Amino acid sequence: MVRLSCVALLGLCLSSSSAIAQCSSEVQVEHVDKKELQQLQQFVNEGHQPWRLDSQAIAAEKALQLDNTSKERWNVYGVPATLVGESETRATYEIKSRHAGVSYRITVERFDWLLPSAKKWEWMVWTPAEVRITRCN
Secondary structure (H helix, E strand, C coil): CCCEEEECCCCEEEECCCCCCCEEEEEEECCCCHHHHHHHHHHHHCCCCHHHHCHHHHHHHHHHHHCCCCHHHCCCCCCCCEEEEECCCEEEEEEECCCCCEEEEEEEECCHHHHHHHCCHHHCCCEEEEEEEEEEC
């Protein structure tokens, strides 16, 4: 016999025998190589890869890497991302993986020690700082 729990106000019924999604999460803190990031900042200062000034594009790039998407198919502006929170130096996005049941919460940062090279906050590159990977089945 299958038991039903109903919420009359919303008109929802759930079977107690239905599977409840089991989720697990892992957090990865990204290693930041200061020398490498300073070189990247200089590269962007020279007019190359201006998309690195866009926090959402950097979060999307990280999601594409995590999904093992071939670089020929990368489009950082084609990845749907939901902004969770942002400040001048930190932004967090929620991105669904192309793999079923997997999502990413990606935090990107601008580091104040790059300011002398960038000259202005808005000219400073973003870099991934933390990734939370959630898998549900």
